[in-house]
Amino acid sequence: MKLGVFAVLFANKPFEEALDYIAAKGLEAVEIGTGGYPGNAHCNPDVLLADAGKLKAFKQAVESRGLTISALSAHANPLHPQQALAAPDDEVIRKTIELANRLEVPVVNTFSGCPGDHEGAKYPNWPVAPWPNDYQEILKWQWEEKVIPYWTEVGGIAEKSGVKIGLELHGGFSVHSPSTLLRLREAVGNVIGANLDPSHMWWQGIDPVQAVNILGRAGAIHHFHAKDTSIDPVNINHHGVTDMQSYTMMLDRAWQFRTVGFGHDMKTWADIISALRLVGYDYVVSIEHEDGLMSVDEGFSKAVQNLQQVLIREPLGEMWWV
Incomplete structure (x- = not known):
């Protein structure tokens, strides 16, 4: 496995300065x-796709620092019911595949x-209950008329381009759990897989280790995010897991995102890393920082320190004791 980072953390730094900082921390991927x-x-993408020289320089900037690009990320809602919002999101996903x-x-x-x-809706609708039956009808329509098509x-475009799609399982979107990811993968093909982020499993009540096992046995983990979540034992009973309070309301929220090791202990993270190895995932563990209690630099640095303890880097080799 390689340790990487979602470099949007350093969007305020010039690209090469950000790469220098990342490489200096001992990371191997961005x-x-x-x-x-x-x-x-x-x-x-518009700039790089239009200029071969800039594309080459971009790639060289990464590789010259001993880094690889684990993924390009265009998190968006291409299915938004307002076409004025959906169209640019769809466009950036397609251009990102080409790039x-x-x-x-x-x-x-x-x-x-x-x-x-x-068809005439103005806002997204995320059904999360099977009754009243209206929600089942909405869900059926969404998947059959929008999500799968x-x-x-x-997915076909990506497959022809030799690119896999890593869908982040995130509340508020049609694919948000192992079962919904596998449902779409069954309909579309193996080009669809997960960008699995444990933080979104924890707040939904899903054990990330089991999510790794479920998706990994299907070969459906294309990328992995390293981010933690803490659950407040009092507030969770007040607001439930679908707490709609702003992330800034940290004292009152049922749960909040934390940097690695500050929501769950390192034994839990070691179990997650071991589960990834067990199901054959030996790609990048990409740090994502959204911790409201720590600066970007401190949260990122602590995540690096903690993950360095549990990351399994070397090839397995033979079991000499067998």
Whole structure:
């Protein structure tokens, strides 16, 4: 396995300065935002696709520092019911796939998106209860008319480009759990897989180790984010897991994102890393920092320190004792 980082953390730094900082921390990989929610401060697909010289220089800037690009990330909602919002998100995903092909990056990370509840809808609708039965009807319509058709088309483009799609399992989007990821993968094909982030499993009540086992046995983990979550034992009973309070309301929220090791102990993280190795995932563990109690530099540095303790780097080799 290699340790990497989602470099949008350092969007305020010039690209090469950010790479120098990342390499100095001993990391081996970077995940780079290309638009959508992460922005494109370091990587504008329009610029790189239009200029072969700039594309070459971009790739050289990464490789000259001993780094690889683990994924290009365009987290967005291409299924938003307002076409004015969906169209640019769809466009950046397609351009990111083309750019990944040119850069020989194997994975494009994004969200599945979430449609509305009918053709004339204005806002996304995320059904999370089977009753009243209206929600079942909405869910059926969304998947049959929007989710599966869209990803069948875009998945086909990615497959022809030699690129895998890593969908982040995230609340608020149609694909948010192991079962919904596998449902879409069954409909579209193996080009669809997870960008698995334990933090989003914990707040939904899903054990990340079991999520790794479920998805890993299906060969459905394309990329992995390292981010933690803490659950407040009092507030969770007040607000439930679907707490709608702003992330800034940290004292009152049911749960909040933390840097690695500050939501769950290192034995838990060692179990996650071991589960990844067990199911054959030996790719990049990409740090994502969204900890409201720590600066970017401190949260990132502590995540690096903690993960260095449990990351399994070397090839397995033979079991000499067998």
